[in-house]
Amino acid sequence: MLTIQEYVKAESLEQAYELNQKKTNRIIGGMLWMKMSPLNIKTAIDLSGLGLDQIEETQEEFRIGCMVTLRQLETHPGLEAYTGGSMKESLRHIVGVQFRNLATVGGSIYGRFGFSDVLTEFMALGAEVELFHGGRMPLEEFAKLPYDKDILVGLILKKVPQDSVYLSMRNTRTDFPVLTCAVSRREGMTGAFIGARPGRAVAVYDRAGLLKSGITDAAAREFAAYAAEQTVTGSNKRAQAEYRTHLIRVLTRRACQQLGGEMK
Secondary structure, three states, rough: OOEEEEEEEOOOOHHHHHHHHOOOOOOOOOOOOHOOOOOOOEEEEOOOOOOOEEEOOOOOOEEEEOOOHHHHHHHHHHHHHHHHHHHHHHOOOOOOHHHHHOHHHHHHOOOOOOOOHHHHHHHHHHOEEOOOEEEEEEHHHHHOOOOOOOOEEEEEEEEOOOOOOEEEEEOOOOOOOOEEEEEEOOOOOEEEEEEEEOOOOOOEEOOOOOOOOOHHHHHHHHHHHHHHHOOOOOOEEEOOHHHHHHHHHHHHHHHHHHHHHOOO
16 A cells, blocks of 8 residues: 655755655656555655646657656657657557546656556657756666666657557557567668567667668568567566567567568
């Protein structure tokens, strides 16, 4: 059972950061996973008054505040157009609309959960995170770091020519994914991003140039087999490691085939 002794609505990021340095204090977002944890929180720190619940789009980038909800991401026309629908696809299976109206992108990314559709999708899109103390860094790098007491302020998504496809496998429609798979190609490189393995999402790039002449059926199968060889999977109550490895081959191949065509 979650217990909270004190609640503070932060007036600044500086105040929130200072409060969060105490081990027993926590930043709160949508409170959807945290409320199910047996935590005893001394001070819950609320960022909802800091204007971090907006998606700002310019000619060069999207800036996504940490308090933006998953539903905002799902329904944003600019993100849908830029990602070719992969953003909406990565979100639409997450429990239900009511849940997505509460869950925040900050909580989804900062938690670096193995089952996170959101983490897999934003890694595939080449997003950066902005940390209050640590500054900006690629999400792919952030996903490898241990947890600390910094504050994830938001995400930055640069607008570069790219194509992406997102696929996942679930045992039931709104359950956690058995495996997540996003394939993207930008700036001359194709990568497969695999999550729910059950560890954090990882990237496998086509550095051998298996797809450099275009994505044919044979090339897609070859790259999918390579991605499966390079990715470590594990077993839990949803699936065995061998099945997840099989899914990497299947979903990566399908995603590549959906991309199709010549490299940009």
